[in-house]
Amino acid sequence: MLTVFAVDQFNHILRQEGWPLKRLQPFKGKTIHFRLPPILDLRLIVQENGELLHSHDQPEADVTLLIMPALLPGLIARDESVYDKIDISGDSGFANELIAIGKHIRPGIEQNLGKIIGDIPAHRVVQAGNDIFQWHINLTRNVSEAMGEYWQEEQPLLVKSDAARKASEQIKVLQQDTDRLKARINRIIQATNVD
Structure with missing residues (x-):
């Protein structure tokens, strides 16, 4: 239809x-x-x-x-x-x-409809259609936001951007610490091989 x-x-x-x-x-x-x-x-x-x-x-x-x-x-x-x-x-x-x-x-939806049912009813029909359309868009946006929040908070399928950023920073710090530890171990091994 x-x-x-x-x-x-x-x-x-x-x-x-x-x-x-x-x-x-x-x-x-x-x-x-x-x-x-x-x-x-x-x-x-x-x-x-x-x-x-x-x-x-x-x-x-x-x-x-x-x-x-x-x-x-x-x-x-x-x-x-x-x-x-x-x-x-x-x-x-x-x-x-x-x-x-x-x-x-x-x-020119309103103008075409006005020729059939008159200008004032056509304006009201188009306005009602726009209101219904806007309601549907708002509903879709609100449901999307609610589902996103649900998947982030209640059933964590999605990661919040702040949490992802913090995890990424922690991984970088861990990588730097690992590199420093590896370099220190290599210096100790070299120092023991010289003796």
């Missing part, structure tokens, strides 16, 4: 803008794997007209875009520096084109 909605929204935005369809047409047949864990895992294929189609049977994608949930507020706020933090693998030329389109596309 979310997949169908996402593909429909992508294509609606592409058609509304127009120019991205032309830029995607040379990539006909190429596949994209959008990952937004745990919300979205979507495989798309570029059609001849530049629109996207859900790809059920493409095991390997030409480009994979991994977008961590923490990046979403920046993407929504149109912060272009956030695009540098998207994990990209695969065809770099195709990926660069997708990123360029993402940076310059202007989805």
